Amino acid sequence: MEGSTPMKNIIIAIPDVKFAEDLKKRLELKGLKTIEIIVVLDHLLSTIEQKTQQSTSIFGIIISSSLAKNIHGKRLELLSDTMLTIRERYSEIQFIFLSDETDGHPLLAELISFGIYNIFTRNSSRNLNTNEFVDLLQKPKVFSDVKHLREINTDIQWRNRPAGALDGARSININLTGGGDSKETTAATKEPVVIEKERIIERERIIEKPVVQIVEKVKEIKVPPKLVVIGSAYSGAGSTFITMAISRILHYIGINNAVVEHPAADSVLYSLLFGDSKCPKDYKFLSEQVQQNGVLVNRSTEWVDGNSSWYPAPPEGLKHINEWTSDSTLKLLYHVKEPIVLLDVSHRWSEPSIKDICLGADELFFIVDPLMPVRFYRKETKQNTDILFEVRNMGKAANIIANRDVNVPNRKEWLGSLPLTPISVVPELPYSSVISSIWGGKMIADDEELQDELIYALYGVLKRIVPPNYPLSHLKKRRRAGLIGKLFGGSGG
Template sequence: MVSNEPRRVIIGSQNTEFAAKLKKFVEQHEYKVSDIVVMAEHLIEAIEMSYINDEPIYALIITTDLSYKMNDKRLEFLSDCLLTIRSKHSEIKFAVLSNESEGHPFLSELVGIGIYNIFVKASANNSIDVRELIKSFEFPKEFAEVSKYREYNKDILWRKIDRGASELTLKSERVFPAPKIERQIEESVPRTDVQKTLSESQNNVKSKEEKKRPERELIIDDEMEDYRIPFPSIKEKIVVKDRIIGSVVIGITGVYSGVGVTHVSVAMASFLARQGNSVALVECNESSDFKYIELAHEGIKSDGIAVGTKNFKIDGVNYFKSDQYELDLISLLSSEYTYIILDLGFYDTTKFFEEFLRADIQIVVGSGIEWKQRHLERFLSITNEYEQQKRWNIVLPLTDSQVIADVKNNLKIGNVFKLPYQPDPFDEDIETDETIENILSTAKVLTNIKKVKPLIKLIIGGCVFLIVLLILILLLKS
């Protein structure tokens, strides 16, 4: 029995012009493009929703620009996404169009997880033959064709720990039905004839393998000049309604334990929430500080009380406690949060330092005290291989302008900020708010922030009061 189920394809590319052109070609060949995804974070969700709706996915066409978020390449994250999909849905066909050339670790990981349909951009003017791309679904490339990608240049900046791709943690209770095609075939065979059918299939395996599979006839569209389209170009970011697609992720780490990462994280989250933003603050360390924050907020002073909640809310900020040292970032990124702040704690003990490198805004908390500045120097020294370092924002609590100037000069770094004394990070503080706003401004992200500061409002109000007072005095004298 032949199924009439359409063969659904998802295209993942930030270059929407390329994706639209590719969609037009693909749908000429009895495929249906069910979705075009522009962010790697949304890829897994799109596939899961298709299976929930009983619409299994036949193939994925992915371009490596899907990994971009702002100016960051996150190819490691894209590799993890593809491994997760392949492990959960082995029936899906893959085709990856890569702007990375031979010798890149990303290509090596693709081969390692069994994705062989790799199409590498050979030159600036290179194009892709859509017929070859579609043909790879039915006749995938052999291992011998892509084994050359296993060797990679170890000088290319890659994972902090060379462990290869790893599956992402998906915390979902959804049950995904089996692909409809398989179910229809199974239902078309009577149960009493199953053994007979299997036996006949096994006896005919050899003869079937010897038969050449017929190629599908390509439907030619006279309006198309040919089947070659330019390789997708990289677009650094996608902007919709003056805001970068998806949540803005802020990663905050410290150069030693106890330097004040959680204090800075809470202060920043509280500030952003006061500006009307939807904020999630995630505990990405083993300190259990969020447990005690919740207890203090509830007025409970006993350390022995166990709190079973996984998250709680204070002053508009959603706090997510560390859950057995796992991070369900996919679900958070798929939500409606404007900002997601990652409290990573001490960089040397956090399991999620890679998420710090992927964050849109990266903040390093150090100390301005002279004998503790060595921790910051050491951190910058051992991380100097990361190209993101030039964008890091160094925050030094309880220091003065002279120390900031000295640190900038000694360490040759630009974005260094002093954080004033603030006993309670939940409270509004004019100087702290100004520092946070300066950090966000330096990072060049569009935010829902009130640009007129309270101090400026106070000055303007005072000036208006003085003018009115002078006018009254002049009127009385006259």
């Protein structure tokens, strides 16, 4: 009709032609034009390529997992590869995914990692309607609506291994050249289909191609995933220092970990890591990618130092930080593959995007220092302390770490004034050693003169983070009478 709004183009990828045709008619009444009905999975990619070459825009795809069926059974892994390929090439296309699989299937977890949230499973008891399809294509579900689908049923075989072995990140790139249908193998194609898959499972790395498979394994005690939130009771108490110290101790004892600086926190991690000289070339800040794209499609160069991975916020701060939500934080954390994730929130506990995350954390640590009695009655400190007890009352593991312990006459009075007995007491480090480390271009926690003291001081924290069967007892015995040992008779968990 002349002057009316152009209809938006969609593709229906459902093998039930009668159902697809009926859906097509109803969607057209809602302003959506079905330009193609796909009934075979192998035709989906080539159709999208063809429409793109004809300059035909595609607004959305309604797809059923039954599309993966053929005479040999269901090819769900190929379906997942196909969906990721579309996401990589045409990130603007919206999806509605109708799954014959129930909650807990690894296919659904992979789709969420691709940023596809409009997922309906057989567990859904309600009937869907056309209006809901139209609304979801315009305004998709958010991560928090479907995060429960990341919980995988480990009895389901997936990608030639039990589903439970899929912890961690994986990236797939399927490069197709020319038109024509996509194939599952390269043998019958003139232009080969190159499938590269990378999965990182704790410290197991697999590079898989159609013909060659290279597997490298490092045997170690299994480290279950754990989110640890660390923040200061007030500005300047030292949450970033404690976070980095814990990370480097975990590095030292052989546990992969990640330090993630929350974008709402004070942006200091980049400079403390000597980012101007040590940041990898072409490094992209994860928080910026999440904010700009809503999903991490291609993992950028990673910033890794031994068993520690660094995810600082941009040094100048994240643009449009007021648009950062709890859902953004969940997406940020979902893309971090290391089993132990240390989230540094600075003193911003009351930020909504941080407070909500605390309820899903495994451990929370509040950092205080000897200035606590002076700063206790500040509005910010009282608010943060209220959050500490609020999460504790909800059954969460929340503890205090006393930082910058100094051997003064009022030391016992200070420690006794804290809202909770600290789980660890970290001594004030000698200023000369701190300056020496900085000018030497290394982190304080990597200083051999100080490392043993930090391990001793944070022993109580480590016991809560690492698996119960991990051999930690020998660490405490390593403590020697170093610089701090000469100043203090003893401190720590």
